[in-house]
Structures are given as C-alpha cells and as structure tokens.
Amino acid sequence: DAVAYVLRCFVDDDITHVENRIDPLADAEIVETELMLADLDSLEKRVVANEKKAKGGDKEAKLHVELMNIALGYLREGKPARIATADGKISDEDMKAWEGLNLLTSKPVLYVCNVEEASAASGNEYSNAVAERAKAEGAQWVTISARIEEEVAQLPPADRDEYLETLGLEEPGLSRLIRVGYTLLDLITYFTVGPKETRAWTITRGTRAPAAAGVIHTDFEKGFIRAETISYDDYVSLNGEQGAKDAGKMRLEGKEYVVKDGDVMHFRFAT
Known part of the structure; x- marks a missing residue:
C-alpha cells in the first residue's frame, strides 16, 4: 500500500482554493499532519490494551508495544512513522509486525502534481518544488494534467497518440502514474x-x-x-x-x- 498526495500545481482564477492560495507544499503538509494525528490517536488507544497483554506474558503484544512506542516517539515530534524505517529503527525481522500496525504515515508516498496543459510535459515551478521535496524524502512523484487526461479518455484510441504528440507527450499521464506506482511498491x-x-x-x-x-x-x-x-x-x-x-x-x-x-x-x- 501507498499514500498518494494529489496536489494542485496550477493557477486558474475560475477554480477557487480553500486557502485562497496556490502552495502544493503547504497542502501536502496539511494532509500529512492530519494523517499523523490519525495515527497518533489510533496508537494511543491501542498501546494501552497491548501493554496489559504484554504484562501478562504475551510476546506478540510485547513486540507491538515496542513498535508502537517507536512510532509514537516520531509522531509526537511531528514526524511521520515512515521515518523510523529510514532511520533503521525497524529490523527486517520486525518489518511484518510493523506493517501490521497499519499506520497511514508508515506507507510510502507518491506525490501527484496536477498541472495546467502547457506544463504537462516539463512541469512548472510548483511541481518542481514538489519534486525537490520528494527527492529529499526518497518518495516518488509524477506530473500530470487532469484536464488532458479527461480529453484523452474521450478520444477514439486511434486519435490519442496524435493528440498527445501535439502536446509533447509520449504517453498519457495515467500510464506514467501506474509505472511510478509500480516502482514505489x-x-x-x-x-x-x-x-x-x-x-x-x-x-x-x-x-x-x-x-x-x-x-x-x-x-x-x-x-x-x-x-x-x-x-x-x-x-x-x-x-x-x-x-x-x-x-x-x-x-x-x-x-x-x-x-x-x-x-x-x-x-x-x-x-
């Protein structure tokens, strides 16, 4: 499993933004914060029950408590749980149990940059900023134009390649999205x-x-x-x-x- 952040990376006065600004990095931060809060709430509820089982000699519960406390340490510092694996805090033998915690912020991230048609081939300043963040995090990213994808879907198959060629694109954005998703997972x-x-x-x-x-x-x-x-x-x-x-x-x-x-x-x- 992975988490995909679909980010607005275009300016259009006809389409409003809830914050009245175009800042995909800030949008990503808001979503990430919400996911971290959800993980934090989930773990704080579960860790108590597992601590009781661990005191009773349940080895599986003891391992879960250890992993939960590692995750809680990162989340309480405002860091997603996946940083724990990047820091080498989770051993290979414990990885299955770690994944079993089903933490939203432990999953790999895919940034999907939705740009205007003119930037579909090369990106723009907003998508470039997202790409830099993704590189720094070891995450994946892809730039697509939802408007182009909508138009491609409505064209007869025989006309799609010609249409994409006029835009400087070799393939639909959906194909790139799928390929990047396969790489990520x-x-x-x-x-x-x-x-x-x-x-x-x-x-x-x-x-x-x-x-x-x-x-x-x-x-x-x-x-x-x-x-x-x-x-x-x-x-x-x-x-x-x-x-x-x-x-x-x-x-x-x-x-x-x-x-x-x-x-x-x-x-x-x-x-």
Missing part, C-alpha cells in the same frame, strides 16, 4: 497467454515461481511442479509461444526461480 508483471485470453498478474519483485503461481490460484502454488517460461522480448520478437519454442527460448524453471518482469509463464502443477 516494487511491483512487476508477468503474463499468462492462452487461446482465449491473455492475462497480466501483478507480484512483488523477487517473488519465486510457486508464489507467483499462487496469485492465480492457491492450488497452483501447493501443487507447483515447474513453470514453462519465455521472456517478454523473446515472446514478442519470435512471434509468440511456438516461435519461442522453435528457437529454444522456452525454459523450464523450478521452485527457486525468481520471476522477471514481463515473463510469459505456463504453470505445471499436481492436483
């Missing part, structure tokens, strides 16, 4: 291809073949035998599965295989 895609349909499946980078198969169905993971695998480039350049097979580009991968972005896979499993 460290996600990749693999494909399954059959005579009736082609499907894309999203997994975390570093996932091994059995777990990737489990995204389709748990039986695929439990009974995993092997995965017939073709790289995306080979699949496209060799005109599909048969061409890849004829060229010796289809591989049989086992349980330790780490799935690559774009892999075309067919799973063999025992029932």
Whole structure:
C-alpha cells in the first residue's frame, strides 16, 4: 500500500482554493499532519490494551508495544512513522509486525502534481518544488494534467497518440502514474497467454515461481511442479509461444526461480 498526495500545481482564477492560495507544499503538509494525528490517536488507544497483554506474558503484544512506542516517539515530534524505517529503527525481522500496525504515515508516498496543459510535459515551478521535496524524502512523484487526461479518455484510441504528440507527450499521464506506482511498491508483471485470453498478474519483485503461481490460484502454488517460461522480448520478437519454442527460448524453471518482469509463464502443477 501507498499514500498518494494529489496536489494542485496550477493557477486558474475560475477554480477557487480553500486557502485562497496556490502552495502544493503547504497542502501536502496539511494532509500529512492530519494523517499523523490519525495515527497518533489510533496508537494511543491501542498501546494501552497491548501493554496489559504484554504484562501478562504475551510476546506478540510485547513486540507491538515496542513498535508502537517507536512510532509514537516520531509522531509526537511531528514526524511521520515512515521515518523510523529510514532511520533503521525497524529490523527486517520486525518489518511484518510493523506493517501490521497499519499506520497511514508508515506507507510510502507518491506525490501527484496536477498541472495546467502547457506544463504537462516539463512541469512548472510548483511541481518542481514538489519534486525537490520528494527527492529529499526518497518518495516518488509524477506530473500530470487532469484536464488532458479527461480529453484523452474521450478520444477514439486511434486519435490519442496524435493528440498527445501535439502536446509533447509520449504517453498519457495515467500510464506514467501506474509505472511510478509500480516502482514505489516494487511491483512487476508477468503474463499468462492462452487461446482465449491473455492475462497480466501483478507480484512483488523477487517473488519465486510457486508464489507467483499462487496469485492465480492457491492450488497452483501447493501443487507447483515447474513453470514453462519465455521472456517478454523473446515472446514478442519470435512471434509468440511456438516461435519461442522453435528457437529454444522456452525454459523450464523450478521452485527457486525468481520471476522477471514481463515473463510469459505456463504453470505445471499436481492436483
């Protein structure tokens, strides 16, 4: 999961702003403060119950109390909980429990800068300021024009590329947003291809073949035998599965295989 801050980065006298100003950094600060207050309220309520369990010898509750107190320390200083991971306060073995706290401010951040049409390709002073903040925080950002996206959505597919080209854009902002989101969450895609349909499946980078198969169905993971695998480039350049097979580009991968972005896979499993 991630938190997306959609920020106004354009001037338009016909569209009012609740604060009567255009300051995306200040807007981001307001949202972040509200999220920190929500986390603070949630933790202060939960930590009491967990402290009682910890005193009774509950090891899981003891760990939760330790992690909650780390988060509370940052939040009470006006810092988001994710700073704790950046500071190395959360060990790898405790990361699952940390994520289980479901803190809004522990999630990675994506800044979405909504700019006017003329700035969609290069950004403007407002989006540039947001980009600098994102770089300093190790966050991700993307610049899009909501007005352009609205117009693109209404055009026939055949006319979209030409329209984007006139604006100096290679692709819709939605495509950039999705790609940046995948980068932020460290996600990749693999494909399954059959005579009736082609499907894309999203997994975390570093996932091994059995777990990737489990995204389709748990039986695929439990009974995993092997995965017939073709790289995306080979699949496209060799005109599909048969061409890849004829060229010796289809591989049989086992349980330790780490799935690559774009892999075309067919799973063999025992029932």
